[in-house]
Each structure stands twice: as structure tokens, then as C-alpha cells.
Amino acid sequence: MIKKICNTATAVCFLLLVFGFAAAFWILPDSAFSDAENRPLALFPEFTLETLTDGSFNSGMTEYFADQFPARPLFVRMKAECEIAVGRGENNGVLLGKNDQLAVRKFRVYESLLRQTSDMDYYYRENVTLSLDALNAYASNETRPLVTLLPPRSVDVAASALSYPGEITDALHDQIAEGLRPETGYIDLLPLFREHYDAGEYVYFRTDHHWTPEGAYLAYREVMKGFGLEEEIKPPEDFTPEEIPGFYGTTWSKSQLKFIEPDTIRYLSPGNEDRFETSCFSVKMVKDENGRPKKVKEVYKSFPGWLNRDYFTAKDKYAAFLDGTHNEQFVTIPEMDAERERLLIMKDSFANTLVPYLAQHFDLVIGNLTGGVANATELAEEYGCSRVLVVYNWENLITAASLTAIK
């Protein structure tokens, strides 16, 4: 009797699951985009004789099936929580630390620009050396005062919250400190940030790979000191905090650990945003009357202040700063046209939260290194900048080659 019941139950459950998911797959509507993964999802592949014989229909079907699978987010979450439950201490290369601190441990490092390895916590020293050497070469030709900030990763700053060893942090830290010449104006941020993190200050997000506006304030002070403008630093009292709760960052998305509490962005407002204007430029190559190639710059977007507050209500709240990623931007006070000193920032996204503070002192010319803008000398001349700041975080240093092109 029990045999009959169990065997029937096994067979029925198995068939229900197999046929149930198959049915759900075909009945439920397809979605074109995944917010969780921030990418378009595969749709039903084109079916022709050609796609069938060249195999693209088959591979397309495999992708379609994976991307549109019913209850996909639920399954992904189930796997993540299972990994934590069995004591892995991480999921998808994201460590889970004390106080809900998340930190990416493994990164997609490149052996060369052509060959990509799987995610790894070790990194290729030679690639970092290439970036450091490029920065050294640039610094030795740059006559303007230069400050270089290389923000560490969450895994480096939040070490005290993680049981993960500091071997790689130390290696990278020492390589940078030894590899950069004094002309680069390099400021070692790691001890400073660790000290403030360990004191319980909210300097790096728990769910995102960036520093917080408070963390950026610390970095701002270092920049000012680096330029010898210590007296001009605005004290914290000059800024009014504004809280934007419910921020789930990139690290959270990668980890899929949905039980983690969201971050709160504490935007430190100087209260004078409306005096400022940010413009975004596109550069096009056209031919002039003589048929020679010529650069043409166009403003394709401009907005008051430096925030796009629409992003504060969307998932990706960090993108509110400087409106996310643009290759070339200019932050100025229009009524004080050309009266203020200009600072060139060659940067990645860490610099976006520095803008509210630095804009109090300078007009900001911003070139996005990760978007391929690397000609600092040309930009500085074009705008008449008198100082240069480089902001490029450790993760980019080990996974990308953008900085190698700086000149």
C-alpha cells in the first residue's frame, strides 16, 4: 500500500513538475528586459531553414529557455540563500560580512585585452603596472598641479567586517604605493577609509561598490589638502543631509541575497545647487571645408545642479549623481562665467559623488576615463584648466585598461 502511494506520488510529482514548468513557460508572457540583471532577455529565436542548419536556432532556443524560465528570480534567490545556508559565506563571488556588509571578492580579470579569464580574486600584476606606468608618464609631462585618488574596493575598506584575508588588498596597495612616482600626487586612501569604517562611519555602501557621499566628503578633504588648499575646505556643517532610503546597489544585485537591508543615500547638500548647471557633450568627427577631419562638440543634455533626481526614485539611485555616465561634462555657475578656476577631473564613477563639494571651489571639466576619454592634456588646454584630479578605483585598475591611455 505504502509502496503504491509513494511510487504514485513520485511519478505524479515528477510529471507535474516537468509538465507544469513546461506549460507555465509557454503560457506566461515573455518579458523583454530584466531589471535585476539590467540586460535585455532573449526572445523566441527566428525560425528559418538557415537558422536551423547553422545552429543559431538551437543556441537561441537554449538562451530563450534560460532567460524566460518561469519564476526565474525566485530560483536565483533560492540558490543564493542555499549557498549561505551551507556555509559558503558568499554567492556569485560576493562576500557576506557583518552588519549586512556585502563586498565583491572575485572580479573578471583580463590576462590581456583579448583573453578574459573567469572571475578571480588574484589579479595580473603586469596589467596594473601598465596603468601605473601610464599615469607616471602623464604626470611627468603635466605642469599643472595634479592629485591622484585611487579609491579602494569595498573588500579592501570593509576588511574588518569580513573574514576574508587581506593578502590581495595588501599586495595591490603596496604595488600602487611603490609603483607611483611623487609627481602623480597620489594619496593613499586605504588607511583613512579603514579607520573611519572601523569607527562605525558610513563611508562605503553595504550593497553597492561605491563610497557614500560621506565617504566622498573624506576624499574631498584629501583632494583639497593635496592641492594645498587646506584652509578652503568647507566644514561638514555647511552641508545639509538629505536621506534617500531604499537603495539596492550593484553588489546586492550580483549577490542576489535579497534578505539584505537596503542602503540609504545621505546626500550632503550645499544648498546652492540651483546656481549650478551641468552640460553633457558629445564629440563628433566631421570634415571641414578642406575635407580634413575636424572635431565638433555639441551639448546634448544640460540640467541645473548636478543631480538627476529621477534616479532617486528608480533602482539605480547612485546614477542620480551627474546623471549617471557621460563621457564629457562641464559643471559651472553660469552667472560667474569664466571667473572661477577650472579643475579637470579624469575619472570613473567614484568621482560623481565628489562633484557637490569640489564644485564649490572650481568649475569642473569632467572626462570619463572608462568611456575612453583619455587625452587630459588636450581637455585641460581646451578649457583652460589650472589643476587636474585623477579618480580611478582599484577594481578598474585590475579589470580594465582605460588608464593606460591617459596622456
Next chain:
Amino acid sequence: MVFSSLLFLFAFLPLTLALYYIVPHNRWRNIVLFIVSLLFYGWGEPVYILVMLGSITAAYGFGFLIAKNRETNRKRARVWMTLSLITNLSALLFFKYANFFIANLRLIPLLSEKLAPIEGLTLPIGISFYTFQIMSYTIDLYRGQTEVQRNFIAFGTYVTLFPQLIAGPIVRYRDVDDQLTGRRETLDLFASGARRFILGLAKKILLGDAASRVYEYAKATAEFNSTALGAWMVMIFYTLHIYYDFAGYSDMAIGLGRMFGFRFLENFDYPYISKSITEFWRRWHMSLSTWFKEYVYIPLGGNRVGRLKQYRNIAVVWFLTGFWHGANWNYIIWGAFFGIILMIEKGFLLKKLEKLPSIVGHLYALLLIGFGWIIFSHTDIAAGWRCFLALFGVGTEALSSPVIRYEFLHALPLLLIAGIGATPYPKRIWDRLGEHDWISCGSITPYGEERPITEDGLVLSKRGKVVAVLTTVGCVFLFVLCVAYMVDSTFSPFLYFIF
């Protein structure tokens, strides 16, 4: 297509099950199986269906000629058999080994200019497996151990049967010839097949793939920071990975077979509890060892010849076993490695080992098996050698590093679960608690011993009933968990858009 894919589980399988059970008779069901198996096979490489069909047709045709002559004209039958084998083997030789031979001939100075590798030649999936299956039919037929199969569909179904098509077990024709035309599908057999399939899926996805990730990581760290601990992790976790991957796949094949009324022979028998390499090869990939024993070793004279010839026979079999695994020198070395150990064991070591405490035998066997997997997993022989030396701290930068120790510590639960799971104890305890073997009921050992399908008069105590229910619920849970891991493996967030 592989079993551990969403497309197989939730598109191919339901479709096949529905079609199979809608049509009434075995004859029609064979047609269903034949067609869906071709679809299954052709999913990745549609063109190679033709290669396989060619091999099937040749063996099917030669089969009549062998059967016709085997009673009356032995010599002629032998010629037809040889021709049939040559046809089959030449497809295998060409697709699997041609470029290996060319690459090696090119090392000879004068030939390097004249020979060029054949471009676009990829290995047809499963060709090593189905070629051996077809050959077993041809040889058994010649030996009079089986009857000619007149039904092309039935024969085609035997070769292409999707559960064992691409990764075995290598089913001998005479073990399933009755089942091809006269099998009976029952609810009990189906349920036992579903349990077996889920268990195999769990072995592959939850243990095999997890071990593979640790192995891949440890192997990659050697490039940055070569440590002895890293090398041990490469060895240990590859040992676990290949067992759970392969045994899991065999479980899935056996389970799927049962869902369609087939009863295949077992393919693995807890190989890692062996106390010698001789024992290991009686427990690992048994369908392959049996095949080589029956169709190569024994025809060469087996054990019934002089010492010297016995060694020659071992050498031949183990060269072929190694080479069968892949067209690369490391596989040949791997085969030779085991061949030599087996000769030594045959010579004197086995007798010595038996006298020692069994722990010595276990350690001895596990270490050599592990060394073997290092050879097996490194197609770059020099890298394999470096990894082997690194086990003993030769050529390494350190014995271990903090990050590698961290990884090892966090892989310990996996090592523990997978290690215990590779012994017979968990299943033995579960069977005893449950007073019934829910997982293997209905299977057949390679020695031909049939384990009964759940018997009708099964009476269980209260505890047995609880275990029965837990088994059922556990299977459902494991299946859902496997699906979660499969879905997750396709999760590829694109996040770093703000940079």
C-alpha cells in the same frame, strides 16, 4: 543536448514522455524513441546525425551477412565482421583521431610542410560510446551470442537511445535485445527511474559542479600564486568532480531508461572505496572496463597465457583505454600509468596489499587515482607535471597562502558531504532504516544480478513508512533545488554600467 539543461528537462522530456505514452505499441514507441533520439543528438551538431546513421546502417546491413554465414562458413562470417568493424572504427578514427595523428606526424621535419590539419573537424558527440555499442552487436552476432536484428527501427533505437547515447553506460546489445521489442513499462519502474534520475541530477549539479568550481579556482590560482595546498585542491576536487559528474550522468541515464521501460546495467560501484587499482577498475565506468575485457583482453588470451603475454595484453588494453578517452598524449600517459600499476599489482603488490591493514590499501589507491586525475585533467602535459610536483612543494612559491586557505576552509563542507557520499554508507543506512531499497530497485548489476523492482507484498514498519515518505518528499525537494542551480547558472547580471 545534456540532461542537466532546462531545455532538456522542461521541453524535450515532457514532449518525449507524452509522445511515447500516447502511442500504443512497443513498435510505435520505438519509432518515437528513434526520432526523438535523433533530435536530441542533432540539437548541437545536426550534420553528424548522418555520420551516426551511416554507422548504424552499415552494422545493420553487415549483421545479415554475418548471421547468414556464421553457421555455415565461419571464415566468410569473419570477413563480414571485420568489414563491419572497420567501417565503424574508421568513422571514429577519422573524426576523433585524424588531427591528432596529423599533428604528431607534422613533428617530423620533412612532413611538417606537406601535412595540414583538417579544418572544421569537430568531434561528433558520443561517437566513442555509440561506436563501441555497435561493435558489441557485430561481435556478439559473430560469436553466436545474439540473434540478428531484422527491424531497422529497433536496431536504430538501440544505438541512438538518448539516455545512454552521449555518455554511456555502454550497453551491450545482448543485454537489451529482449527489451528492444518486449519491454514492459510499469508505474513502479517509472517511479524508481524518476528517483534515480533526480539523484543523478543532484549528484551532477549540487556536488559535481560545485566541486568543479573549487577545482577551476584552485587550478587558476596556480597562474598567480602557485602553492602546494592549491595543487592538493586541484587533485582532490577534480577527483570529486569527475566522479559526481560522470556517475551522476550514468544515474540519470539509468533512471531515464527505466522511465521508458529499459533496465540498464550499473556503471559505477563506489570506486573510491577501492583498496587497489585493480579493484578501482572493477568499480569505475564498469561498462567500459567490461567492454575492453570482453572484446579485447579475453580475445588476446586474457589470463590464460604466459606471464609475458599477459603483460602484453594488459599493455594493449590500457593503451587503448587511455586513448579512447581522448586524442591527446595525456590520455595515453594516463592509460599507461594505470597499465603499469596493474602489471605491478598483478606481479606481487596485490598479495602484499591484502596482508596490510585496509587503510593502507585505501590511501594507496586514492593517491594513485588522484595522481591519475592530475594527468587526465591537464591536456598540457607540462602543466600537469608542474601540478604534480607542486603537491610536494616543488616549484611552488609557498605551501599555502591566506586566500587559498580561505577557499579551502569554505570548501570543507562540500568535501565532507561529497566524501561521505562517495562511500556506500549513506545509502546502506537509508536502506536499512527504510527496510527497502528505493533508489536501486529495478537495476541490474554488471554481473547480471537483478535487483527486484519494488515487490508487491512490501510490508513496512512505521519507521519504514516514514522513510518512504521522506524519500518521496526529498526527491521533489532535490529536483526543485537542482532547477534553482540550473536557472542560476544562466543568471548573468550586467551591472557595471556606471563607471
